[in-house]
Amino acid sequence: LYQRYRALAPQAVPHHFSDTADIKLPLELISQMPELKENPFHQKILQVFSEDKQEKMTFNDFLNMFSILSDLTPHHVKAYYAFKIYDFNSDNFICQSDLEVMLSKLTGDELSDEDVQMVCSKVMEEGDLDGDGKLSLADFEYMITRAPDFMR
Known part of the structure; x- marks a missing residue:
């Protein structure tokens, strides 16, 4: 998932995971992902999972959002x-x-x-x-x- 996050803005997201603490990507960029783009609820999904009220998402938010889709999630x-x-x-x-x-x-x-x-x-x-x-x-x-x- 980190590589998918990084692929959204390679110039802004470092190659190494440990360097991402302060990186936040715009929700509009994340909304273009195929998993979200056609989803009628994509705006609300992004709002729910983004802890940043500035319309941005950290990698941890991104990870939480996609972890919900896992079969292992209760x-x-x-x-x-x-x-x-x-x-x-x-x-x-x-x-x-x-x-x-x-x-x-x-x-x-x-x-x-x-x-x-x-x-x-x-x-x-x-x-x-x-x-x-x-x-x-x-x-x-x-x-x-x-x-x-x-x-x-």
């Missing part, structure tokens, strides 16, 4: 990051508006407003265990345990 860790990615308004819940954004990104606005509302209502009906109108991390984890393909 399901609860994958669920946590998936939850953070789907929480578009960053309020630590997945609410109706988050679901609407998610559906829009997944379907490219191919669903009618009525269909979007129906899907959102069904998700809330099945996942909102405490009936507060939003999904907590616990609600989300429960919901995805019933959809094993989600974690693949």
